[in-house]
Amino acid sequence: MTHTRHWIVGPGALGRLIALRLAEDAAVTLIGRRTIPVVQTLLTPEQSSLVRRVEVARIDALPREVPDVVHLTTKAHGAEAAHRALAGQLPAGTPLLLWQNGFDCQPRLSARHRGPVLCASTTEGAYVQDEAQVTHAGHGHTFLGSLDGRHGALAGRLAGILSSAGLPTEAVDDIRVRLWRKLAVNAVINPLVAHFGIRNGELRDAPYRDRVEPLLAEVASILTAEGITPPDGEGLEGWRRLVWQVIEATAANRASMLQDVQAGRLTEHEAILAPLLEAAGRHRLAAPHLARHLDTLRARADALAQPPPRC
Numbered sequence: 229m230t231h232t233r234h235w236i237v238g239p240g241a242l243g244r245l246i247a248l249r250l251a252e253d254a255a256v257t258l259i260g261r262r263t264i265p266v267v268q269t270l271l272t273p274e275q276s277s278l279v280r281r282v283e284v285a286r287i288d289a290l291p292r293e294v295p296d297v298v299h300l301t302t303k304a305h306g307a308e309a310a311h312r313a314l315a316g317q318l319p320a321g322t323p324l325l326l327w328q329n330g331f332d333c334q335p336r337l338s339a340r341h342r343g344p345v346l347c348a349s350t351t352e353g354a355y356v357q358d359e360a361q362v363t364h365a366g367h368g369h370t371f372l373g374s375l376d377g378r379h380g381a382l383a384g385r386l387a388g389i390l391s392s393a394g395l396p397t398e399a400v401d402d403i404r405v406r407l408w409r410k411l412a413v414n415a416v417i418n419p420l421v422a423h424f425g426i427r428n429g430e431l432r433d434a435p436y437r438d439r440v441e442p443l444l445a446e447v448a449s450i451l452t453a454e455g456i457t458p459p460d461g462e463g464l465e466g467w468r469r470l471v472w473q474v475i476e477a478t479a480a481n482r483a484s485m486l487q488d489v490q491a492g493r494l495t496e497h498e499a500i501l502a503p504l505l506e507a508a509g510r511h512r513l514a515a516p517h518l519a520r521h522l523d524t525l526r527a528r529a530d531a532l533a534q535p536p537p538r539c
């Protein structure tokens with residue numbers, strides 16, 4: 229994979245961050261539902277501009293030259309439709325790297341794709357400025373691996389390519405646990421900050437602080453039942469430590485769910501909250517606070533899907 233050809237499907241914030249970083253040393257094609265400008269700019273956390281010319285294509289008119297690896301960088305709710313549009317065009321055996329948050333499409337696409345599937349969990353932060361510019365808000369770290377622990381050599385090679393491109397990445401054999409840990413953090417922080425319209429750090433203040441604990445307790449009991457451990461410490465105390473560490477470290481952030489709500493976009497609630505509630509059901513655990521947030525976000529999603537009222 230020295231001169232790897234990457235298709236990056238989903239030319240949003242994360243897709244363009246990965247594309248522009250990789251474009252230095254690899255052939256990159258950004259694939260979307262619409263055509264986007266071929267000259268793209270990445271504003272780096274160090275306030276410099278990285279300008280790159282990349283190939284672009286539409287998902288309904290894919291390039292003839294097939295890729296060595298496909299990165300799927302749509303939102304979680306868009307991943308399966310994007311994969312359906314692509315899958316028939318890819319030679320069997322083409323590796324797929326899933327970058328979605330939550331734990332929803334990953335098991336299904338891992339079973340369905342005709343080739344190795346790796347999942348990524350990343351703390352890189354990026355947001356779109358416009359059709360030709362994306363901001364890399366802060367450096368992070370990426371873990372990648374397959375849900376069944378196979379394809380370690382491929383994961384190692386891709387981790388090397390991403391790291392050399394400036395996106396520090398580690399191949400791991402426990403990506404399922406890493407995805408659930410990120411989901412746990414997102415399930416506590418995102419619905420609250422989206423509901424109240426606040427930055428992550430404001431969760432430290434009254435009256436929001438008291439709202440964190442009941443969500444934390446529900447998430448901790450569900451994940452304990454699932455056999456998922458926090459990175460440090462055990463049980464509720466370990467999950468509490470992790471969530472508050474992230475709140476501190478990302479205090480100035482407007483979380484992705486808040487950004488989606490403010491922009492009138494669908495949120496990733498089905499990928500973040502629904503898997504927890506499904507697990508709660510299996511273990512016969514009550515999770516009323518998580519359920520209330522999921523209901524509210526589902527009602528919002530239904531309203532978004534309605535045609536606007538006619539005057």
Ligand SMILES: NC(=O)C1=CN([C@@H]2O[C@H](COP(=O)(O)OP(=O)(O)OC[C@H]3O[C@@H](n4cnc5c(N)ncnc54)[C@H](OP(=O)(O)O)[C@@H]3O)[C@@H](O)[C@H]2O)C=CC1
Pocket residue numbers: 237238239240241242243259260261262287301302303304306309310313327328329350351352353354355356484496
């Ligand atoms: N941004 C970040 O910093 C991080 C994001 N993530 C995760 O990465 C994923 C992507 O997030 P993000 O980049 O922020 O999201 P964006 O909404 O910025 O980007 C998603 C892109 O996917 C495109 N898309 C949707 N459906 C299709 C399709 N069928 N075919 C081709 N393109 C399609 C969208 O295009 P259109 O304009 O047509 O809708 C859009 O360009 C999410 O799961 C997110 O949680 C994880 C960590 C950090």
Ligand SMILES: CC(C)(CO)C(=O)C(=O)O
Pocket residue numbers: 413414417418428474478481482483484485
């Ligand atoms: C960790 C957190 C909450 C940081 O903002 C995040 O991942 C998100 O915004 O979705």
